[in-house]
Amino acid sequence: MRRCALFFNMEDARDYIKKTADMMQPVLLEYFKDEEQPIREMMEHPIKAGGKRVRPALLLLACEIVGGSPDKALPAAASVELLHTFTLVHDDMMDHDMERRGRPTVHAIWGDEMGIIVGDTLYSAAFRALMDLKKHKVPEGRILDVMEELIRANAELHEGQILDMLYSKRSDVLEGEYLKMIGKKTGALLESSLRMGAIVGGGSKKEVDALGRFGMCLGLAFQIKDDILGLTADEKELGKPVGSDICEGKKSLPVLHAIRNAKESERERLSAILERREACDLGASMEIIRRTKSIEYSKRQLARHTLQAKKELGIFRESPAKQRLLLLSDFLLQRRF
Amino acid sequence: MRRCALFFNMEDARDYIKKTADMMQPVLLEYFKDEEQPIREMMEHPIKAGGKRVRPALLLLACEIVGGSPDKALPAAASVELLHTFTLVHDDMMDHDMERRGRPTVHAIWGDEMGIIVGDTLYSAAFRALMDLKKHKVPEGRILDVMEELIRANAELHEGQILDMLYSKRSDVLEGEYLKMIGKKTGALLESSLRMGAIVGGGSKKEVDALGRFGMCLGLAFQIKDDILGLTADEKELGKPVGSDICEGKKSLPVLHAIRNAKESERERLSAILERREACDLGASMEIIRRTKSIEYSKRQLARHTLQAKKELGIFRESPAKQRLLLLSDFLLQRRF
Numbered sequence: 221m222r223r224c225a226l227f228f229n230m231e232d233a234r235d236y237i238k239k240t241a242d243m244m245q246p247v248l249l250e251y252f253k254d255e256e257q258p259i260r261e262m263m264e265h266p267i268k269a270g271g272k273r274v275r276p277a278l279l280l281l282a283c284e285i286v287g288g289s290p291d292k293a294l295p296a297a298a299s300v301e302l303l304h305t306f307t308l309v310h311d312d313m314m315d316h317d318m319e320r321r322g323r324p325t326v327h328a329i330w331g332d333e334m335g336i337i338v339g340d341t342l343y344s345a346a347f348r349a350l351m352d353l354k355k356h357k358v359p360e361g362r363i364l365d366v367m368e369e370l371i372r373a374n375a376e377l378h379e380g381q382i383l384d385m386l387y388s389k390r391s392d393v394l395e396g397e398y399l400k401m402i403g404k405k406t407g408a409l410l411e412s413s414l415r416m417g418a419i420v421g422g423g424s425k426k427e428v429d430a431l432g433r434f435g436m437c438l439g440l441a442f443q444i445k446d447d448i449l450g451l452t453a454d455e456k457e458l459g460k461p462v463g464s465d466i467c468e469g470k471k472s473l474p475v476l477h478a479i480r481n482a483k484e485s486e487r488e489r490l491s492a493i494l495e496r497r498e499a500c501d502l503g504a505s506m507e508i509i510r511r512t513k514s515i516e517y518s519k520r521q522l523a524r525h526t527l528q529a530k531k532e533l534g535i536f537r538e539s540p541a542k543q544r545l546l547l548l549s550d551f552l553l554q555r556r557f
Numbered sequence: 558m559r560r561c562a563l564f565f566n567m568e569d570a571r572d573y574i575k576k577t578a579d580m581m582q583p584v585l586l587e588y589f590k591d592e593e594q595p596i597r598e599m600m601e602h603p604i605k606a607g608g609k610r611v612r613p614a615l616l617l618l619a620c621e622i623v624g625g626s627p628d629k630a631l632p633a634a635a636s637v638e639l640l641h642t643f644t645l646v647h648d649d650m651m652d653h654d655m656e657r658r659g660r661p662t663v664h665a666i667w668g669d670e671m672g673i674i675v676g677d678t679l680y681s682a683a684f685r686a687l688m689d690l691k692k693h694k695v696p697e698g699r700i701l702d703v704m705e706e707l708i709r710a711n712a713e714l715h716e717g718q719i720l721d722m723l724y725s726k727r728s729d730v731l732e733g734e735y736l737k738m739i740g741k742k743t744g745a746l747l748e749s750s751l752r753m754g755a756i757v758g759g760g761s762k763k764e765v766d767a768l769g770r771f772g773m774c775l776g777l778a779f780q781i782k783d784d785i786l787g788l789t790a791d792e793k794e795l796g797k798p799v800g801s802d803i804c805e806g807k808k809s810l811p812v813l814h815a816i817r818n819a820k821e822s823e824r825e826r827l828s829a830i831l832e833r834r835e836a837c838d839l840g841a842s843m844e845i846i847r848r849t850k851s852i853e854y855s856k857r858q859l860a861r862h863t864l865q866a867k868k869e870l871g872i873f874r875e876s877p878a879k880q881r882l883l884l885l886s887d888f889l890l891q892r893r894f
Contacts, residue, residue, distance in 0.1 A: 259719050310677065314670040333651040333722060336673060340647065341715040343680065347708045360697050367704060371684045378678040382596050385670060 233551035236544055240280065241273040247298050248305075251345045262330055262338050263345075266305050269323050275300040275409065277548065278438075279417035282431045284541035285533075288421020295352035296366055296420055300413045302349055303370065306342035307377060309335060314385075346370065358420055366416045373412035380404030384471075391479060391491040393471050399440065407439030430532045437529035438549055444522045445553050447472035448515060451506070466493065467500035473521060474514040475505075481512040526553055570888035573881055577617065578610040584635050585642075588682045599667055599675050600682075603642050606660050612637040612746065614885065615775075616754035619768045621878035622870075625758020632689035633703055633757055637750045639686055640707065643679035644714060646672060651722075683707065695757055703753045710749035717741030721808075728816060728828040730808050736777065744776030767869045774866035775886055781859045782890050784809035785852060788843070803830065804837035810858060811851040812842075818849040863890055 245267075252263040276297035283293040309326050311317075313335045318328040327335030350370060353363045383401040387393045414435035418428040450465040451474055465472055471494075479490055486508045492498035493505055509515065529549055536542050582604075589600040613634035620630040648654075649662040650672045656662060664672030687707060690700045720738040724730045751772035755765040787802040788811055802809055808831075816827055823845045829835035830842055846852065866886055873879050 255716070258723070259716065262719075310673050314673055332669075334719075336647050336651060336676075337715055337718050337722070339673075340676075340680070341712070341719070343677070344708065344711040344715055347684065347704075348712055351705050351708060354701075360701055364691075364697055364701055364704075367684075367701075368688055371681065371688060374681040375678070375685055378674055378681055379592070379596065381674050382599075382671075382678070385674070386595070 229547050230551055230554070233544070233547040236548070237272055237274070237277055237551070240277040241270070244273045244276050244297065244301060247294055248301060251298070251302065251349060262326065262334060263341060265323075265329070266309050266326055266338070266342070269321050271301075271305075271321070273301055274548075274552065275304055275413040278410065278435065278545070279413040281541050281545050281548070282414040282417030282423075283421035284417075285431070285536055285539060285545060286418045286421040286423030286427050288417075288423070290417075292353075292356045292358055293417050293420040295349045295356060296416045298352075299346045299349035299370060300373075300409060300416065302342050303346035303374060303377075304409060306339050306346065307381075309339035309342060311381070313339075314381075353420065362419055362422070365419050369412040369416045369419065373408045376404040376408035380406075380408065387471050388469055389495075391471075391494040393476060395473070395476055395480070398471055398473065398476055402440060402443040403436065406443045407436040410435040410439035410442070426535065430535050434529050434532040434545070437525045437532065438552070441522050441525035441529060441549075441553055444473050444518055444525065445555070447474055448518050448522065449555075451509065452515060463502045463506060466502060466505045469494050469496055473518045474509055477514040477517045478509045478512045481514070482508050486511075522553070566884050567888055567891070570881070570884040573885070574609055574611070574614055574888070577614040578607070581610045581613050581634065581638060584631055585638060588635070588639065588686060599663065599671060600678060602660075602666070603646050603663055603675070603679070606658050608638075608642075608658070610638055611885075611889065612641055612750040615747065615772065615882070616750040618878050618882050618885070619751040619754030619760075620758035621754075622768070622873055622876060622882060623755050623758040623760030623764050625754075625760070627754075629690075629693045629695055630754050630757040632686045632693060633753045635689075636683045636686035636707060637710075637746060637753065639679050640683035640711060640714075641746060643676050643683065644718075646676035646679060648718070650676075651718075683711075690757065699756055699759070702756050706749040706753045706756065710745045713741040713745035717743075717745065724808050725806055726832075728808075728831045730813060732810070732813055732817070735808060735810065735813055739777060739780040740773065743780045744773040747776035747779070748772040763872065767872050771866050771869040771882070771886075774862045774869065775889070778859050778862040778866060778886075778890055781810050781855055781862065782892070784811055785855050785859065786892075788846065789852060800839045800843060803839060803842045806831050806833055810855045811846055814851040814854045815846045815849045818851070819845050823848075859890070 248267050249264060252260050252267075255263060279297045279300055280290040280293055283290050308320065312320055312325040313327045313332060318325055325335075326338050330338070347367075347370070350363065350367055353366065358366075380401050380403070383397075384405055387397065387401060411432045412435070414431040415428050418431045423431070447465075450470075450472060451463055453462060455462050466475060475490070475494065479487055479494075482490060489498070490505060490508050493500055526549065530546060533542055533545060585604050586601060589597050589604075592600060616634045616637055617627040617630055620627050645657065646663050649657055650664045650669060654662055655665040662672070663675050667675070684704075684707070687700065687704055690703065691697075695703075717738050717740070720734075721742055724734065724738060748769045749772070751768040752765050755768045760768070784802075787807075787809060788800055790799060792799050803812060812827070812831065816824055816831075819827060826835070827842055827845050830837055863886065867883060870879055870882060
């Protein structure tokens, strides 16, 4: 029966995510409805491409868990998603990715110049959205605090992106450096999303801090899960060749662990592949990862961050919102691709 | 003696601009002092490239003219300059410009990917700076109003940039469309700079609005002056071939006026050159501009906007700040390159 109950829970979480995403879509599109064509079409394109809207879902639950009304937090939920969408548009350009979620990317359709400016405009819309908290009668002090959160996340996000680019040229990246980088690149916006929801909802400092840490741990876990899937997922489900991260020189937790724990000669070999000084031998790389038990190590780290995330919710009494936050973290971390 | 007095005034304005720029430099660099290398170097590069810091100078004077203390407004002054610097970094990329003020541009040194992200980080620093108004004991309501101004200017700026790119493919741009575009691209941030200074200084709604309109008129005049100089300046002082705007298909007020007022055959010729359907014949183009008296027309428009700008200051009683604002607008509009 345990299995059945779990399945029911996962369905519930999937359902909740789906409902939030459907509800967010018109809210997000609203910010561009007054634009003339073709600006409107360009701005709507990356939003219509969809996405799970994980950040809005978490932000609204954070508002609810502290006793606030999620409706009031809608502009903040839109804001974090717009900021996230902006990073995708610029990231796709920097990575020269021509498709995302099966649709051509902005720069693939309208060129690099428009890619830059569409991203910049989404970025400005993220801040524009926050000003709507006024209309929702959120007190001025709280709006300013929420604004401060978005600004901080935003700065961290860019620093994480720069670190990622700098690290991509090095194979001697330390695990601590890697965690700092993903903490900024993935963790910071999740941390701020939860803090923003809690602030709008009128949570205490203790509650805001706990939810922020929950978000950061979830972000780290999410990224580590991504790293593991990149080396172990079903190729068809993953949508790209398994192990392609290695050939692209991407630093991931399993690979960094393998480099640190491999024998001298293997370390040299893996470093050379990662730095692209040597042709990519996926079989040999995977063998080194297997021998150093780097997937197992990464799974332990994933479990550690997940457990820590859940622990942070310990200060809240049981409620549907708390149950959903716990379920949602399971749902996000149990994905197979 | 009139000439001598004017000269003294211009010197005073130049001096004031220089002093403000010197004072702003450490304030601007402060926002990146905690970054690790090489991030710090990349972020400091476009700031160290200098600039007149016109927006901070105007913002601080707007604060002073309404009776506020300019010191309090320093973070807001930093903010508008950081936002302006961000637009330069992204604009240089979009225009494929490898040099600015005699120094290589960010993307020319570190590549396009870093160009995007350095711009994004400057952008986030502009918002970060505003949060420092808290430390300067500016009331929360005012900080929120200032934030709203930056957000609005920011959105307009990007819309102006998109319109500019869309218009560059058309030769039938109407003067009204053109004014709307430069109003967003150049006017909006000047308008907001002045409004922000006045808000921090505690100005009344009437004062804030008048200073905002002063900024917008100044912005339009500034851009029209730029258009005129592009066709009439001394080539050595201009730093690029006179008329190169035409060969690059750039829409400017004199060119749009010439197209509208030229004879059928000349209009067709100029349109073809602007749309690059025909090789650039600068002599023929300049001849059409001369015959349609388009430079003279543009000068009249420049004078009209300048006069309007000055009129807006009519509600303020005489003060050193008012005198400086008037002088500064003369200084900016009397430049020869």
